[in-house]
Amino acid sequence: MAHNGKLSWKSYIGHVPCKVCGDHSSGVHYGVTTCEGCKGFFRRTHASKVVYLCQRSNTCVLNARNRASCPACRLQKCQRVGMSRDAVKFGRMSKKEREKLDAEVSYHYNAALCAQQLSVQPSAEEGAMNLTMPSYPFNMVWRNEETDVKPAIVNQYIQSATFQMQPGRYFISSPMQPHFMHFPPSQLGGQHWQNAQYSQTQFPMPEYDMNLQQFAVPGQSQPRMFSETKQLQLPTSSMSATVDVSAQEAQTVYAQFATPPGPSPLNQHFVQHNLVHSSTQDETPWGKNALDAVGPAQSPDDFQLNGTPFVDAAEDWKPAIDAY
């Protein structure tokens, strides 16, 4: 249960949830990625052959908070996920294993970043809500490998989340965004810059039309609000996170969605196909460098790196494979 709230790429395996209770894991224990608690529990129950009995019907659903309340179901889960004395593995991971783990960590890391953004948290003020936005400006630098023209710098407003409405239900859902993105050159077109324009505009909140049985922007016949962002063809994964919000929150959420995006840690990530810029940071706590942040770029020349104009130099790019 001990984790410092801060998401760091460095703390690494902790991003992968415990296969037993879902808490942050601390490594592979008895063959399974588990937390310290479940590891210790499994060891103890094997040392002393106590028999636990479930007060209910062996169907308790475990999580990090209630895991200690039903040892019977906890042990059952431990065995079910494959924990075993015979499955222990010592020593350093092989490079292959490491790669595989990296992929898993990357996935959960991105998912966590995403979930973190999607959260609706009460603020210090009574009754108010702090809404964290899953939509952010994403500054990306790339070089067209095929034409070998000089690099273009693009500020993409990635509408990574969708704010959705159903009669009686409002929710945000977001495809999980990769931490680094690798685009094949073929997907790099000249249209992306155009999309940044859209983020500057504010749309009125659509309302549900009982007659038309659909959401529509008042005064407009076409509910075209998010149609532009669909053309971005971002390499999103099929996984997505969803958070329901109340009708009241929806107003606030919508307002933020309709506002031009602010600074984001992802501004610090410069990725091109298979190459990662040397300035890319390992650690990406949300909100870092908030004061240094620049607004959405208006033109390629606006792009800045740590307050100074970005200069593209070949030696700053290294293979993405070694970047992690």
Next chain:
Amino acid sequence: MAHNGKLSWKSYIGHVPCKVCGDHSSGVHYGVTTCEGCKGFFRRTHASKVVYLCQRSNTCVLNARNRASCPACRLQKCQRVGMSRDAVKFGRMSKKEREKLDAEVSYHYNAALCAQQLSVQPSAEEGAMNLTMPSYPFNMVWRNEETDVKPAIVNQYIQSATFQMQPGRYFISSPMQPHFMHFPPSQLGGQHWQNAQYSQTQFPMPEYDMNLQQFAVPGQSQPRMFSETKQLQLPTSSMSATVDVSAQEAQTVYAQFATPPGPSPLNQHFVQHNLVHSSTQDETPWGKNALDAVGPAQSPDDFQLNGTPFVDAAEDWKPAIDAY
């Protein structure tokens, strides 16, 4: 414990098991073929003169999984197989040593390839299983590198698998047959073609006679059948893999076994020592090219490659090392 799943001739000595624990070895350490783990263990125990005590009675049977659980028996085994500070040998192997190692590697490599074949995998369809059969006609082409005579082509029908049923249990077991075989050139004689004659007949599975050190058909006093191939280092029948199947799967399995051996992916594999024919496929799904398949060859001229007569051309052969 680190090995990359894929079997490769390149990884070479890794195919030979550690003499202490049976894990993949990494070379000759302190005079004995051992894995990295046992090598490090031996070094450490000699550096610090700790005394280990077995919890049982110094009779633990070691394997790659449990080797770390009883240092006492591990050290005992290390000494028993001859590991010693005095036995260290530096530098490159002599040609003689190399040859001997090649033979050993060849044996274990073939055994591993064989084990890999025997698998029952669920298919995309619900409840369906893809059965990979270890019983197959085996077409082999080689060139005698020493005499440089024209290649002989052999079709060996190896009945390598048995489908077995017991009350409440159905399973396939198979002596490990080589998928590819790597023969040291010195072991390629002029007699092999003779074996093709046998393939026309249904014969009982030959077994490796540990005393005679050769393959023999049970019930025959003269182990003449495979006398020529004796030196081929076929894996012994003592090594076998078993896969349990459900009662339902058993029907499918039986149907396949009861059918005369049809085409096989192995028809597509032409292997000679250290050379692989360019037509050799990396992927060999069972049943592929079923329509193109030819029966067992009656003569070298019968041999066909994808429906057309096989023409041996030097440029079609490439080093096996890069082929996998």
Next chain:
DNA sequence: GAATCAGGTCACCAGGTCAG
């Protein structure tokens, strides 16, 4: 120069500890 291995390194984890 290539092959080969002893020794060192340090990422990893089982087991123990002890405050909560």
Next chain:
DNA sequence: CTGACCTGGTGACCTGATTC
């Protein structure tokens, strides 16, 4: 009983020395 933290063993990988 729990689980955050510590400790010592483990083994994948690297480096420098040795031999063909």
